[in-house]
Amino acid sequence: MQFSVTVLGSNSALPTSERNPTAQVLNVSERFFLIDCGEGTQMQMRKNHIRFTRINHVFISHLHGDHCFGLMGFISTLGLLGRTNDLHIYGHVDLEMVYRPQLNYFSKDLKFNVKFHIVNTEVSETVYEDNKIIVSSIPLKHRVPTCGYLFKEKNPELHINKSSVDYYNIPIKSIPLIKKGSDYIGEDGSLVPNHLLTKPARAARSYAFCSDTKYSEEIIPLIKDVDLLYHEATFLSDNENLAEKTHHSTARQAAQIAAKAKVKLLIIGHFSTRYKDMTLFEKEAREVFPATYLAREGATFDIPYLKD
Numbered sequence: 001m002q003f004s005v006t007v008l009g010s011n012s013a014l015p016t017s018e019r020n021p022t023a024q025v026l027n028v029s030e031r032f033f034l035i036d037c038g039e040g041t042q043m044q045m046r047k048n049h050i051r052f053t054r055i056n057h058v059f060i061s062h063l064h065g066d067h068c069f070g071l072m073g074f075i076s077t078l079g080l081l082g083r084t085n086d087l088h089i090y091g092h093v094d095l096e097m098v099y100r101p102q103l104n105y106f107s108k109d110l111k112f113n114v115k116f117h118i119v120n121t122e123v124s125e126t127v128y129e130d131n132k133i134i135v136s137s138i139p140l141k142h143r144v145p146t147c148g149y150l151f152k153e154k155n156p157e158l159h160i161n162k163s164s165v166d167y168y169n170i171p172i173k174s175i176p177l178i179k180k181g182s183d184y185i186g187e188d189g190s191l192v193p194n195h196l197l198t199k200p201a202r203a204a205r206s207y208a209f210c211s212d213t214k215y216s217e218e219i220i221p222l223i224k225d226v227d228l229l230y231h232e233a234t235f236l237s238d239n240e241n242l243a244e245k246t247h248h249s250t251a252r253q254a255a256q257i258a259a260k261a262k263v264k265l266l267i268i269g270h271f272s273t274r275y276k277d278m279t280l281f282e283k284e285a286r287e288v289f290p291a292t293y294l295a296r297e298g299a300t301f302d303i304p305y306l307k308d
Contacts, residue, residue, distance in 0.1 A: 001029045003153065003205045003303045005228065008044035010269040010295045012234050012248075013066045015040060020297060021066035022270060024230070025050055026151055026207060028133050034058045034074075035149065035209050041070035042077060048298055052078060053085075057128060059135070060091035061211035062121070062146035063098065072102050079110045086113045090127050090135075092145045093118045121145040124222055138222050140213035142247045148210040150222060158198035168192050205303045208263070212270065214244060215253040220261045227303045229258055230295060233268035233281055251281040255288035269295030 004027050009020035021038025025045070032054040034041075045052060052074070060068050071089070078087065089095065096116035103114060119127050119137050122145075128135040131154070138148035157179040165175070170184055170192070178184060184192040208223040210231045223229055234248035243250050249257075251268055258266040266289055268281055275281070278294055285292040293301070 002027050003029070003207075004300050005207060005230070005267075005303070006048055006050065006300045007267075007269065007295045007297055008041055008048065009036075009038050010271060010297055011066075012270045012272050013064070014273045015066075016273060018297070019271065020044055021069070022061075022211065023070065024209065024295075025055075028151070028153070030054075031130075031132065032056075033135075033151070036061055036067045036211065037070040037074055038066045039069045042074055044297065052081060053083060056085060056088060058087070058089045059127075059149050059209075060089065060095055061140075061148060061209070062142060062144050063092060063094055064144065064212065067211065068095075072099065072106065075103065075110075075114060076107050078112070079107050083110075083112045086115055088115050088117060088128075090117045090119050092121055092147075094145075119147055121147040124150075136222075138208065138210060138219055140210060140219070141216045142212045142214070146212055148208060148213070148219070150206065150208045150226070152206040152226075153204040155204050156201040158194070158201045161197055161199050164197050168197065170197065207303055210257075212247070213249060214247040215249050215257070217257070217260065220257065223257075223261045223263065226261070226263050228265045228267065228301055229261065229263040230267050230269065231257055232270035233285065234270050234272050236275065236280060236284055239272075239274075251284040251292075252288055255285035255292055258289045258292070264291065265301070266292045267295045267299075267301060268292060 006025045008023035011019035020040040022036045023038050023041040024035040026033040034055045126136050134152050136150045140146040178197050183194045206226040208226045208229045231254035233251040233254040235243045235250045237250045237252045240250050254268050282294050
């Protein structure tokens with residue numbers, strides 16, 4: 001079952017000829033979630049063959065332009081494509097205040113509803129849930145109200161032990177409940193414990209997206225043991241004072257968070273335009289957390305993502 005992140009934009013406030021502002025797409029079993037929507041997101045989706053109409057949920061971390069200036073254009077394009085399904089957008093309470101007037105002016109004839117869902121950026125809470133995944137907010141420390149998002153699979157079903165099912169003559173109609181953890185009770189009242197009929201389920205997968213934030217160990221309990229962590233790394237350690245002043249993080253600080261949270265893999269992004277050689281970020285972070293990779297445009301990270 002698919003669980004992967006595709007990077008659409010990796011730069012900070014100013015786009016470059018090679019890097020775009022922040023945007024990512026998470027694919028969970030062919031359900032696509034757009035995370036942030038900086039300028040150029042539509043072009044990046046085209047380049048990466050991601051169908052616009054597959055996006056039903058958009059999660060915005062905060063109201064800085066490099067994270068949301070592409071949103072209005074994306075919505076307008078959906079209208080031109082004839083979309084009729086509702087589009088759900090999650091973010092700070094001011095998000096609707098900013099975009100509703102633009103929708104009323106530029107896209108008042110949309111054939112679908114744009115539904116805004118308020119996210120409290122000061123606490124961690126469930127903001128979305130379906131039968132496959134739960135999305136929770138991660139409060140972050142930035143110059144404006146900001147939150148990241150934790151995407152976690154619901155516990156997968158148990159695996160059926162076929163030889164045991166055959167041995168106990170378990171009817172097919174009982175299999176769905178057994179996979180969910182139920183014992184089998186026969187018509188004669190006999191009971192077969194679930195553990196005799198099943199094998200352990202695979203571990204639920206998880207992805208944490210930590211957008212613009214200064215170094216904060218308060219997020220560690222929320223992202224502990226995740227399979228994949230994205231953490232902003234706007235600066236290198238030579239500009240740690242500037243990172244503190246602007247409420248951003250360095251590559252080393254992102255790696256420190258990953259190490260303390262015991263995540264499996266770290267990707268870093270939101271690079272300042274002042275740097276031309278991105279490998280310096282990877283090098284600095286790997287000194288603390290070796291399993292670090294750059295969030296380059298077009299890169300896709302499968303979860304769990306194992307690399308020698």
